[in-house]
Amino acid sequence: MNNSYAALAVTLAIQALVSMASFTVPVLAPVALPDLGGSLALVGLFVALIYLGAMISSLLSGSWILRFGAIRVSQVCLLLCGAGLAIAAGGQLWCLVISALALGAGYGPVTPASSHILARTTPRHLMGFMFSLKQTGVPIGGVLAGMLVPSLVGLAGWHGALLAVALACAMMALVAQCVREALDDDRSQSPAPRRDPFKPLRLIFAMPRMRNLALCSLLFGAMQLCLTTYLVSYLTEDYGLALVTAGVILALTQGAGVVGRLLWGWVADHWLEPRRLLPLLALLMAISSLLTAAFTQSWPLSLVAAVSMLFGATAIGWNGVYLAEVARLAPTGTAGQYTGGTLFFTYFGVVAGPPLFAGVTHFSHSLASGYLLFGGLMLAIALLLWRFAGAPAPRCDTG
Template sequence: LLFVVSQLILSVGGFGWGPLAPFLKKVMSLNSTQIGLISSGFYLTASLSALPGGIVVDRYGVRTGVLFWIGITGIFLVVLSFIQNYAFFLIFVALSGIGYGMGNPVASKGLFMWFDPQTRGAVFGIRQAAVTAGGAVAGVLLVFISERMGPYIAIRTVGVIIMIMFIICFFFYHDPLTRRDMHGKQERGKKGKTKFKSLVNNKPLLILSIIFALLGLSQGIVTTFLLLYANEKLGYSLIASGSFLTIAMISGAAGRILWGVISDRIFYGARKPVMHIIAALATLCSIGLALWEAYWPQWLFMPFVVVVGMSCIGFNSIAVLTAAELSEKDNTATAVGLVSTIAWGGLFIGPLFFGSLTDHFGYFYSWMTLAVFSLICFSLCFFLSVPAYET
């Protein structure tokens, strides 16, 4: 429960750049490239902190990671809410991303220790659903606050809530299996370098990282630009556009649970078929967004956005779970951190790349370029080798 609630709250901040985009664009006089750079800066440092965060969690425990994860993110978001200079704004966005990037290895290690393989798909899905549920809350809450009090108050509100969660975790959260962790601490210190080398040489893990990064392109772009796209290209109001982003986020949350259940129950723990389905849907959705016209009916756009959310945002739980299962149990957080470091390169590059393409060539060519990358991701899934557990 703590992981789910913490992830939901932090994701309001992590996915807040899309809902805040039109307000920051107006207040700070920014173009699409500069808006993309805000999100990219956040995910750049998140990607760089994922691997060190995983190493910290494997060596010092989940509790330490939880406090770093929540505390660093919250304090820098609070400071960020007082900064109006764009250059300094980017710096503190990046600093808050350092904490946020620890989320995957921290939560994955904790859940991996508590649940067996037959239930991990659903459990990881529920935790990952909190990521996009937070994005859905951001699509409504941050737009509501920004319209009435401005984007800086919206950022400050999120930062304060995160710091309240930090205080709760500090006093009430303790690691499971404490004695076992203490017994294994010296061994982990001695074998850490060998285990890290084995992860780097793990070809399935590296292929998964590339697939994760390509799908991350879709996630970063959709969460940053779907609201702007619906408002600027399709002509919907900011409230309606924010609602579409919320629908996409809720669908992504549902997808993260659904894909885990499908993998556990229909494919008996096989992750590869689900990855293929997700990559195929992401490709089709990117093409659909490129071809969509403003005069097409709104009722048709809503179910389409649901599919966009389930594929472009809902993939994360299966990818993270697969990374955990491709590693040894006491090296889980480091493995997830390594994959996240590579994968979040997509979240970092995507918004900046897409924003630049949009400024120069428009939305059509930008979405079609994303479709090409999604198709490459689909092809790479054929080369992915993942373990199957006994049922």
């Protein structure tokens, strides 16, 4: 227990750097794509490839964590993300394909690894807050990308910005070595037996409450990535903001996500259980998405920022509630395995969401139509989740 805050600090920092790496290319896309000869639709495909890689690596991560240790797996993830950004700096369209897959391979296992560490080091009565605080690393990474990447582009060009973030990932991998022995002391000292990669999926479907969380995360993940992937492009192309100003709005959105994660984690622990809180968050996401679709240049910038922050507080803020609940339900010592299995569904939604958004906007010639579509879909999901919430919660024996 004495290591709980040290574990939180290192997992939060790793999560933030990996998140920043995944946001970097979408943030600088308006500048880089003209040089590459591509359209904004490529942003959605790039993000989809990241999460396709993350789907696979998260599903396999449980056995890697047990064999090599969660910190060692996290270090490899940081290096993969750095390599992915360095490859993207090559300046060719084919480089983006390899870059996205490398980023995805690095992104997928980070959350299962951190859940494994925190489940071991965090007192049960603090799990909701600590997991939510750790998950603020994702929007913090978005804040860093929104605030720093446009400035790095101005100083060193978009190639230099990619290399700078890649270097930061490599440096964090070195820093994590300082705590590796202390936090990886539970790793296996013998070769792991051959494992069934689909076992986490079977375990999840055998536990109804875990299954419901996983399926819910599929839809929420799609909404989250459609917000963060296209917001900068939408604000520059449709609303008419400068890249740096749009980056500030993204940073505010991600900052609201940080606050939202902590707030919703507290609400889920003390006031409204997750199966009743998630429908409320879905409704707020739907309202925010529909309002975003209605942006015109007649809207004052302050109102645009306020709507974007509400969007971020919900579409980004839900994640901590979800992961803390997964860790609570998972049998002792299996939080990483169950988290990796549930994230398979989350990332599937992320893979499907941005390309669908891109297809709709390509044919309509308007990014607003994508937010309109997803706002309508999320409204329908909110109504379904309210119906599911009315059923008695099954009692889950986690051993």
